[in-house]
Amino acid sequence: xxxxxxxxxxxxxxxxxxxxxxxxxxxxxxxxxxxxxxxxxxxxxxxxxxxxxxxxxxxxxxxxxxxxxxxxxxxxxxxxxxxxxxxxxxxxxxxxxxxxxxxxxxxxx
Amino acid sequence: xxxxxxxxxxxxxxxxxxxxxxxxxxxxxxxxxxxxxxxxxxxxxxxxxxxxxxxxxxxxxxxxxxxxxxxxxxxxxxxxxxxxxxxxxxxxxxxxxxxxxxxxxxxxxxxxx
Numbered sequence: 110x111x112x113x114x115x116x117x118x119x120x121x122x123x124x125x126x127x128x129x130x131x132x133x134x135x136x137x138x139x140x141x142x143x144x145x146x147x148x149x150x151x152x153x154x155x156x157x158x159x160x161x162x163x164x165x166x167x168x169x170x171x172x173x174x175x176x177x178x179x180x181x182x183x184x185x186x187x188x189x190x191x192x193x194x195x196x197x198x199x200x201x202x203x204x205x206x207x208x209x210x211x212x213x214x215x216x217x218x
Numbered sequence: 219x220x221x222x223x224x225x226x227x228x229x230x231x232x233x234x235x236x237x238x239x240x241x242x243x244x245x246x247x248x249x250x251x252x253x254x255x256x257x258x259x260x261x262x263x264x265x266x267x268x269x270x271x272x273x274x275x276x277x278x279x280x281x282x283x284x285x286x287x288x289x290x291x292x293x294x295x296x297x298x299x300x301x302x303x304x305x306x307x308x309x310x311x312x313x314x315x316x317x318x319x320x321x322x323x324x325x326x327x328x329x330x331x
Binding site: 142144151152153154157195197204205206207208209210211 | 251253260261262263264265266274275276308310318319320321322324325
């Protein structure tokens, strides 16, 4: 069974700060998803990656397959980035996705 | 292009009843997966359907079932509802089975009284 751990659970930062959210998993996987959930429930897929690094606007996601670790970075954070960020591992002996508990991010103006 | 549509948005049921939730994927997407989200357990995978066949199933009791139709629309059914089934039920669609970017619906908020 794959265990997916996220840190930190909660993060409050000032507008403009560089944000890092971490995700580690216990079993080798085929891909890792980063999701964003705003209040009200809507979930948006930010990245799906199986190796290396991906960038979209101010968001960067990296994964280290050997260390079983992924990070999500937000540069020049903005209050609209306030949301819950969730990582989810695909494969690793489990059917479907295994989710982390999420990181609740608040960016203060 | 329309997104993933889930109906109904809210549902209130009593213990022992059964419920059916619907999910219409993005046009052309053949994979539909279902998830349960609760404050205590977070997001959990229920099952995935591709081409009308269940491909994967999470660790949920047999009261939770689903199906997919030839137009890729999917339904999930929960029989003999329990209080603990109160949750946000989300579906997601993707082009391919088991991988590929996921597109989520807004979810169905189920309350069991």
